[in-house]
Amino acid sequence: MKRLGFSKGKSESYKQQYLNLHPLISQQGRLALNFKGVPYKTEWVEYPDLALKFKALGIPPNPESPYKFADYTSPTVRFADGSYTMDSQPIAEKLEATYPEPSLHLETGLHDEALEITFELMWLIFPDVLHLLPKKILNEPSASWFAEDRKRRFGMTLDEMAELKGGEKAWPAVVQSMERLRQFLTVRKRDEGPFIMGSTPCYGDLCVVALFESLQTVSVEMYEKVVAFCREFGDLHEADHLIETYLQERNRDFSELEQEAEADVTIADVVLYRFLEFIEHCNGVDLCIGSKEKTRDVYGHEVIESSPKLSDFLRSFGTRESARSDLVKGEEPGESARVAMQTWAQGVL
Structure with a gap:
C-alpha cells in the first residue's frame, strides 16, 4: 500500500504486468501489489480495446458471480509465470499464494463483507460521480465508449441518472450505508488501531481504502462529504504510514529493489x-x-x-x-x- 509502489516503470526485468483502465476501478489490485511490495509495470488499456486484447492474450472471461459486470474487466495481472489473473479479488488470492508475506489475511473473510458493503455504498454514490468519468478522467475513445455503454446498460444517460437518482434525494440511503460501513470498521477491532482488526491491516482494509481513493480521484467534493461522516473513515484512509510501519516491523526488506x-x-x-x-x-x-x-x-x-x-x-x-x-x-x-x-x-x- 506504499503509494510510490517501488516499480521500475517499464523495465522488462520486472515480470509482473498490470493491465489497467483507469484509477477508479483498479485500486484494489494496485493496492494489493503495492502492499506486497511486488515490482510491476502498468499497461493502460482503453475501454473499446479491452475485450479484444484480453481474448487475444487467451484470457478466459470472468466466471459468474454476484459481482460480475462484464466478461472482461480491469485490472488484470500477468504474473511472472506467464499466467493472467483478472479482477481484484482473484489477483489478491494469487498474490497471497505467491507472496505469503506480508499477509493479506484472506483467511479472515473480512474482505467479503468489506466488498459487499463498499459495493452497496458505491452504487448509491454512483449517480453523483459516474457522469464525471467521461468528462474529466477518461481519454478518448474510452470516454465516448463509456458514456454510450452505460446509457445502454442503465437506460438513460449518465447526466440523466445524476439528475433523477443523485443529489439530496439519494443521501438518506447513502447515510444508512455509511453507517453500516462505520460499524463494520469498529466491531472486529482487537485493539485501538485504525484497521478493521485494529493494528493489523488486511485485504478488507484495502477494499475500503480503494473506494475512498476512487472517490478522491473522481470527485474531491464527494470524497470530503463521505470521509467527514465519521472519524473511522478518515483514520483508515490516513493510515498508510502505519501500514509502512507494520511492514517494517515484519522485517520486510525492500533493499532488493535497489x-x-x-x-x-x-x-x-x-x-x-x-x-x-x-x-x-x-x-x-x-x-x-x-x-x-x-x-x-x-x-x-x-x-x-x-x-x-x-x-x-x-x-x-x-x-x-x-x-x-x-x-x-x-x-x-x-x-x-x-x-x-x-x-x-x-x-x-
Missing part, C-alpha cells in the same frame, strides 16, 4: 520514475497522508494535497517533463537533478 535495478540506476531513480508515472496516471493525486490542503497538480487540476512531499516535489522539478527520464531508453537526468532526486527520495523512503 539490487535488482541496473547498476547505474539508483533507488532515487526508481522512486522518482514511479512517482512521475503515478502523477501521470492519477492527475497528481498521491494518497499518502499529508496536509489535506487544496492545491493544483502538474496539470492544473485542483486536488487535495495528500502527499507530504508533493509540494516539495513540484517546487523542485516544476513539471513532469522537466524531470522525467526513461531509464530503459537510456535517458538520464542531469547531475543537479540527480542530487535533488536523491535528496527527495531519501525524504520519502
Whole structure:
C-alpha cells in the first residue's frame, strides 16, 4: 500500500504486468501489489480495446458471480509465470499464494463483507460521480465508449441518472450505508488501531481504502462529504504510514529493489520514475497522508494535497517533463537533478 509502489516503470526485468483502465476501478489490485511490495509495470488499456486484447492474450472471461459486470474487466495481472489473473479479488488470492508475506489475511473473510458493503455504498454514490468519468478522467475513445455503454446498460444517460437518482434525494440511503460501513470498521477491532482488526491491516482494509481513493480521484467534493461522516473513515484512509510501519516491523526488506535495478540506476531513480508515472496516471493525486490542503497538480487540476512531499516535489522539478527520464531508453537526468532526486527520495523512503 506504499503509494510510490517501488516499480521500475517499464523495465522488462520486472515480470509482473498490470493491465489497467483507469484509477477508479483498479485500486484494489494496485493496492494489493503495492502492499506486497511486488515490482510491476502498468499497461493502460482503453475501454473499446479491452475485450479484444484480453481474448487475444487467451484470457478466459470472468466466471459468474454476484459481482460480475462484464466478461472482461480491469485490472488484470500477468504474473511472472506467464499466467493472467483478472479482477481484484482473484489477483489478491494469487498474490497471497505467491507472496505469503506480508499477509493479506484472506483467511479472515473480512474482505467479503468489506466488498459487499463498499459495493452497496458505491452504487448509491454512483449517480453523483459516474457522469464525471467521461468528462474529466477518461481519454478518448474510452470516454465516448463509456458514456454510450452505460446509457445502454442503465437506460438513460449518465447526466440523466445524476439528475433523477443523485443529489439530496439519494443521501438518506447513502447515510444508512455509511453507517453500516462505520460499524463494520469498529466491531472486529482487537485493539485501538485504525484497521478493521485494529493494528493489523488486511485485504478488507484495502477494499475500503480503494473506494475512498476512487472517490478522491473522481470527485474531491464527494470524497470530503463521505470521509467527514465519521472519524473511522478518515483514520483508515490516513493510515498508510502505519501500514509502512507494520511492514517494517515484519522485517520486510525492500533493499532488493535497489539490487535488482541496473547498476547505474539508483533507488532515487526508481522512486522518482514511479512517482512521475503515478502523477501521470492519477492527475497528481498521491494518497499518502499529508496536509489535506487544496492545491493544483502538474496539470492544473485542483486536488487535495495528500502527499507530504508533493509540494516539495513540484517546487523542485516544476513539471513532469522537466524531470522525467526513461531509464530503459537510456535517458538520464542531469547531475543537479540527480542530487535533488536523491535528496527527495531519501525524504520519502
